[in-house]
Amino acid sequence: MTFTVTHSPRDGGGVRLRLAGELDLSTSGELNDTIDRLAAEGARHLLLDLSELTFCDSTGIAAFVRGDNRASAAGGWLRLTGATGRVDRVLQVTGLADVLRYVPDTMDPTARSRP
Amino acid sequence: MGQGLLRIVTTPVPPRWGRAPGPGAGVPWRYRNIGVGLLRGIGTRRSANTGADTRSGAQPVTAADARGSDPGAGGTPTPSAARAAAGSSEAAGRPASALPPLTPDHEPDWSRVLGHFREGLIVCDADGVVRHLSPVAERLLPEVVAGRPLVASDVAGLGPGGAEQFAHRGRRLRVRRIPLSGARSCHYVEDVTETVGQADALLAERARSAFLTVVGEKLGNPLHPDRAAAAVVRLAVPTLAEVAVLVVAPRSGRARWWRASGADGEAPAVDSGTLHATALPSAIVEGLSGAEPDAAEQLVEQAVAAGWLAGLTARQVAARVVPLPGRDGPMAVLLVAWHRSRWRDDVELVRAFAQRAGAALTTAALHRDQAEFADTLQASLLPVEPVTVAGVQWGTAYRPTRASLRIGGDFYGSHRLPDGGAVFFLGDVSGKGVEAAVFTGQLRQSLQALHRVETQPGRLVTLLNDALLSTTDQARGQGRFATVVLGVVRPRRAGGLCLTMAGGGHLPPLVLRATGEVETVPLSGMLIGVVPDPRVGEVSVHLEPGETCLLYSDGVTEARGGHRGDEQFGQERLANALTGCHREPAPALAERIEQVTCDWLAHGDHDDIAVLALRATGPAPRPRRHLYAVPALLGRSTVAGHHDTRC
Structure with a gap:
């Protein structure tokens, strides 16, 4: 029932955020705050590692969308990676898996994320 | 005077004082010399032996002077001193030698004292x-005359067994009887009217405070x-x-009143x-304008x-009117009326009450306005029952989350198409409360307009997306989005229905087949x-005919409960709950989904729940006909016209 978000600098620039636990109405504020803080510190490329995330509801989805909106407004991006199980299913149902898919080989993943 | 009637008033005495027998016994040591002098003075006057002499011998100091004078300068005993004197029969004096006797030159004028x-x-x-009357005693008890027995004055409080305190001539008197040497006695008479009055006032004030506290508690909660x-x-x-009458300032020309009696x-x-506002008594109108009308005959x-x-x-009757303050001037007036014989005109208390009542009514009105606002908003956003379409039986369930504004983020609806079909949709917007409500409104309005120019579901969803993107530009930072399933339903000539549905990131619909099996529509x-x-x-x-398509929101599948209390209901349980229910009409199926969801919930607390069911009516199909869902994942450029070829 807990949620944690940790972050570390990523090779090649940007920040990798590791999300663990359940992302819902009660915890999405924490993710929003972290993203806002990183953005304020100048981070433009955010990669969210969801491999330890066990649950994500619509407020979590909203946090991803909000983060991407914010990053793209600054010329950057927010991408998701590592989603499994229920979280992956939610991303598939909402189509967000396509919108925010992280493509490692590309310098600018936004170029490929839109069909 | 009977010996047995001696009244002894006791006060605690510090142990170190002890008791000392002697001529001064019975008089507190610090008053002893005064007391001796006093008695000597009285004895001197007694030689004159007439009441008139005694009175004429009194110093020209009136009681009023004494009362008005500075206690320090006038020698008026302080209450503590009086109490000490009251204990004179118990408190033993120190030896007389403790204070040197005053020389005649320095001896005070005891009469004056x-x-x-x-x-x-x-x-x-x-x-x-x-034998002696001080001026104060004379004034307080004119019945008592020097030279005559005290009992002859016929003042009940002075007689045997008289009360320590008694009412006399509209005053409250306190009497202490102190025995003196030689079986003489002295009565100390004090006017305690004001002290008692102050105590009464204090009690009344406490009662007022208690009353206002109760008022505050009862009116404190928003009602x-x-x-x-x-x-x-x-x-x-x-x-x-x-009789209390509350008249609230007129709304729409009418004033409501409440009365308690x-x-x-x-x-x-x-x-x-x-x-009717025009029929209000002028005193009430005056009160509503902020004035406080006099307790006049006219008012009554x-x-x-x-x-x-x-x-x-x-x-x-006697009556009074006080305004109840609101945000902008009085919002009501309170009329308090009494039977004239029982009139207790405590205007300050009535005003204090009016203050609190005004605050409570203002708060209540504010809450009502907010509730009305929310109701209006909600009413405009509540899903309306689907339009009538030949061959379609609709079923709906809607249970908004118990949020403060009771406005959910789920929505469903339908619009009739000119060709006899209909557009239907069910979806969910992100967020809660007013923001979600406004977004839902935009979405519904967009659909209301767009379905007139585009009836192909995929293209309609795309247009809807564009419309929302343009209106959400300002709110992009908030991560606002919607998920939706939008379809067009048309009756088929051969019987049954053709549904073409487009997916906008929403949970895939379920189809309950005539066999009782549940299929998930592969919609993405x-x-x-x-x-x-x-x-x-x-x-x-x-x-x-007899088959049903079910659209539902994530409030169903994400409902948390079960044995662990936090387990999601999930699509599998939903499908199981519907399996075999193919004979139930659409409204029953929608209700069933709502019911199993609420049964699953552990805490009764839930997200919005919305269900839209479409059941094909008509005669049962011939046995061999069996149709399947036909998935078609289409890009924007390839969707045109496909639904016509499929149905």
């Missing part, structure tokens, strides 16, 4: 005949304005009034009514004329309002 006492003194000899108004008049009776000890009866007559003082005539697509040109999936489904 006596005259400044707040207490009056009556000294009687062994036979009970009054519905009507209940608050009823509570105000109910609380006013009987403490403030025998009842005597002490019985629960007040409350009723209410309405008056008007109250009687208004029918508020049933069974009473204007002559019998992206949520809308996030990116331009999203991928929108489209699927056509055939429903034979």
Whole structure:
């Protein structure tokens, strides 16, 4: 029932955020705050590692969308990676898996994320 | 005077004082010399042996002077000193040698000293005949005459067994009887009217505070304005009034009033009514304008004329009107009325009450306005029942989350198409409360307009996405989006229905087949309002008569409960709950989904729940016909016209 978000600098620039636990109405504020803080510190490329995330509801989805909106407004991006199980299913149902898919080989993943 | 009637007043004495026998016994040491001198003075006057002499011998110091004088300068004993004197029969004095005797030159004028006492003194000899009267005693007890037995004065409080305190000539007197040597006695008489009055006032003030505290508690919680108004008049009776009438400032030309009436000890009866604004008594109108009309005859007559003082005539009643402060001037007035014989005109208390009542009514009105606002908003956003379409039986369930505004983020609806079909949709917007409500409104309005120019579901969802993107530009930072399943239903010539549905990132619909099996419609697509040109999936489904397609929100599948309390209901349990229910009509199926979801919930707390069911009506299909969902994942450029070929 807990949620944690940790972050570390990523090779090649940007920040990798590791999300663990359940992302819902009660915890999405924490993710929003972290993203806002990183953005304020100048981070433009955010990669969210969801491999330890066990649950994500619509407020979590909203946090991803909000983060991407914010990053793209600054010329950057927010991408998701590592989603499994229920979280992956939610991303598939909402189509967000396509919108925010992280493509490692590309310098600018936004170029490929839109069909 | 009977020996057995000696009154002994005790006060605690510090142990170190002890007791010392001797001539000074019975008089506190610090008053002993004064006391001796006093008695000597009295003895001197006694030689004159007439009451007139005694009175003429009194110093020209009036009691009023004594009372008005500075206690320090005038020698008026302080209460503690008086108490010490009261204990004289118990408190033993120190030896007389403790204080050197005063020389005649320095000896004070004891008569003068006596005259400044707040207490009056009556000294009687062994036979009970009054031998001395101080001016204060004379004034307080004119019946007592020097030279005559004290009992002859016939003042009950001075007689044998008289009370320590008694009422006399409109004053409250306290008497102490102190035995003196030689079987003489002295009565100390004090006027305690004001002290008692202050104590009474203090008690009254405490009662006021207690009353206002109760009022604050009862009116403190936000109430519905009507209940608050009823509570105000109910609380006013009987403490403030025998009949209390609250008249609220007119809204739309009509003024509502509440009345409580009842005597002490019985629960007040409350009723209410309405008056046309033009029929309001002028005193009430005056009160509503902020003035506080005098407790005049006119006011009472008007109250009687208004029918508020049933069974009473204007002559019998006294009344007062106070305004109740609102945000912008008085929002109501309170009329308090009493039977004239029982009139307790505590205007300060009525005003204090009016202040609190006004605050409570203002708060209640504010809450009502907010509730009305929310109701209006919600009513405009509540899903309306689907339009009638030939061959379609609709079923719906809608249970918004218990949020403060009772406005959910789920929505569903339908629009009739000119060709006999209909557009239907069910979806969910992100967020909660007013923001979600406004977004839902935008979405519904967009669909209302767009379905007139585009009836192909995939393209309609794409247009909707564009419309939302343009309106959400300002709110992009908030991560606002919607998920939706949108379809077009048309009756098929061969019987049954053809459904073409487009997916906007929403949970895939279920189809309950005539066999009792549940299928998941393979519908995919992206949520809308996030990116331009999203991928929108489209699927056509055939429903034979008796088959049902079910759209639902994530409040169903994400409902948390079960044995662990936090387990999600999930699509599998939903499918299981519907399996075999193919004979149930659409409304029953929608209700069933709502029911199993609520049964699953552990805490009764839930997200929005919305269900939209479409059941194909008509004669049962011939046995061999069986149709399947036909998935078609289509890009924006390839969707045109496909639904026509499939159905």
